[in-house]
Amino acid sequence: MNKTILVTGGCRSGKSKYALKLANSRPGKKFFLATAQPLDEEMAERIQKHRQERGKEWVTFEEPINLADVFKKLDDDPQSVLILDCLTLWISNLLMESTPKEKLLGYVNEWLDCCSRFKGTLICITNEVGAGIVPENPLGREFRDLAGEINQQVADRFDEVILTVSGVPVTIKTSAKSEDVAGQNDRINHEFSPAKKAGLYEAIYGRRDVRQFNPNPVPFEALEKILNAAHHAGSVGFMQPWNFIVIDDPEVKERVVQNFSEANEEASRHYSGDRKDLYSSLKLEGIREAPINICITCDRERSGPHVLGRNSVPDTDIFSTCCAVQNLWLAARAEGLGVGWVSILSMEKLKEVLAIPEEIVPVAYLCVGYTDHFLKQPLLEKVGWADRLPMNKLIYHNQWNENSKGFLQ
Numbered sequence: 001m002n003k004t005i006l007v008t009g010g011c012r013s014g015k016s017k018y019a020l021k022l023a024n025s026r027p028g029k030k031f032f033l034a035t036a037q038p039l040d041e042e043m044a045e046r047i048q049k050h051r052q053e054r055g056k057e058w059v060t061f062e063e064p065i066n067l068a069d070v071f072k073k074l075d076d077d078p079q080s081v082l083i084l085d086c087l088t089l090w091i092s093n094l095l096m097e098s099t100p101k102e103k104l105l106g107y108v109n110e111w112l113d114c115c116s117r118f119k120g121t122l123i124c125i126t127n128e129v130g131a132g133i134v135p136e137n138p139l140g141r142e143f144r145d146l147a148g149e150i151n152q153q154v155a156d157r158f159d160e161v162i163l164t165v166s167g168v169p170v171t172i173k174t175s176a177k178s179e180d181v182a183g184q185n186d187r188i189n190h191e192f193s194p195a196k197k198a199g200l201y202e203a204i205y206g207r208r209d210v211r212q213f214n215p216n217p218v219p220f221e222a223l224e225k226i227l228n229a230a231h232h233a234g235s236v237g238f239m240q241p242w243n244f245i246v247i248d249d250p251e252v253k254e255r256v257v258q259n260f261s262e263a264n265e266e267a268s269r270h271y272s273g274d275r276k277d278l279y280s281s282l283k284l285e286g287i288r289e290a291p292i293n294i295c296i297t298c299d300r301e302r303s304g305p306h307v308l309g310r311n312s313v314p315d316t317d318i319f320s321t322c323c324a325v326q327n328l329w330l331a332a333r334a335e336g337l338g339v340g341w342v343s344i345l346s347m348e349k350l351k352e353v354l355a356i357p358e359e360i361v362p363v364a365y366l367c368v369g370y371t372d373h374f375l376k377q378p379l380l381e382k383v384g385w386a387d388r389l390p391m392n393k394l395i396y397h398n399q400w401n402e403n404s405k406g407f408l409q
């Protein structure tokens with residue numbers, strides 16, 4: 001299915017790099033239509049450099065004026081990708097040939113028709129030229145105005161518009177069709193569209209352990225969504241060993257607070273001096289304030305005595321339950337809900353309070369609700385309790401070997 005993407009941005013904002021990355025992530029034939037003309041040595045060198053960067057699998061056309069002619073030479077393979085680099089240079093080439101405005105706009109329309117007939121993915125690069133000062137000479141002003149007008153026209157007709165700023169691509173337009181095609185591409189490449197990826201990583205990096213909640217109630221639909229996300233976690237032998245106890249009764253919560261206070265008192269004995277003072281100053285639970293508490297449990301006998309994949313590592317049922325907790329935590333972040341894991345509890349007493357049967361293991365006690373602030377960094381990092389370890393120092397190559405650290409650098 002045809003898909004048209006406009007990549008726009010300022011000079012050196014990362015447009016071409018992004019367009020190439022996008023194109024290279026697709027499986028089909030790659031075409032590059034360059035509108036630049038090697039008018040001087042510097043330009044010729046640049047063009048040559050870009051050709052080399054693209055690699056041999058790319059077929060390059062150099063055409064400063066008759067874009068429609070090039071489109072006739074492209075094949076009909078829906079998997080093929082064409083990068084047009086760039087629209088503004090084409091406009092400038094036409095202006096330099098003293099093409100009257102009406103004629104120039106006619107060429108643009110003709111080219112737009114070619115774009116909709118093109119069967120593959122078309123990525124067109126353009127420049128945002130209107131953000132700077134007003135050009136001094138009339139030709140410069142004409143160029144700026146025309147480029148702005150044409151960009152608008154193209155953005156209107158194209159399925160997707162991406163703005164690159166300081167190397168960061170921001171999706172500023174998607175259409176139902178583009179989502180459909182993105183879905184299709186997901187199926188071809190198994191890769192998410194940039195917008196979907198951004199959402200996923202935002203949830204991962206923006207997830208926080210939250211201990212401060214506001215009293216806004218958690219809507220039933222949001223609760224259902226996060227529980228369902230938890231229920232879709234991976235589990236050993238598809239055992240799904242979890243249950244969820246949703247708690248909103250203040251009396252039950254009060255008994256859990258009591259449990260926490262005793263466990264916390266005990267835990268604080270492990271610290272002394274400044275560390276103890278710091279520990280005592282930390283808020284380590286939000287049981288009362290959070291409108292909802294959820295206890296996630298693991299039924300270790302859910303699938304009988306033998307579970308596929310659990311023979312050698314019996315604790316994989318507990319690991320599976322932790323996967324459910326993480327799913328809930330991430331989905332909650334996407335829903336704007338904070339989650340705080342409270343493990344400073346006697347699990348025996350918790351079982352008693354929540355009437356959990358003997359054979360069931362409570363894995364996580366979570367406080368859930370809306371919060372007025374998601375911290376940018378973990379609270380324990382912010383107060384100087386611990387730092388995030390450098391990732392590179394945690395990665396070995398092939399074997400547990402100190403010398404192989406730094407593999408990712």
Ligand SMILES: Cc1cc2nc3c(=O)[nH]c(=O)nc-3n(C[C@H](O)[C@H](O)[C@H](O)COP(=O)(O)O)c2cc1C
Pocket residue numbers: 207208209210211283284285341342343344377378379380381
């Ligand atoms: C298994 C587990 C138990 C935790 N128990 C507590 C707890 O009892 N109290 C608390 O304040 N935070 C608890 N946390 C939250 C961690 O302190 C927090 O995840 C860590 O500091 C990193 O911060 P972040 O989650 O905001 O990225 C727990 C987290 C996990 C994964």
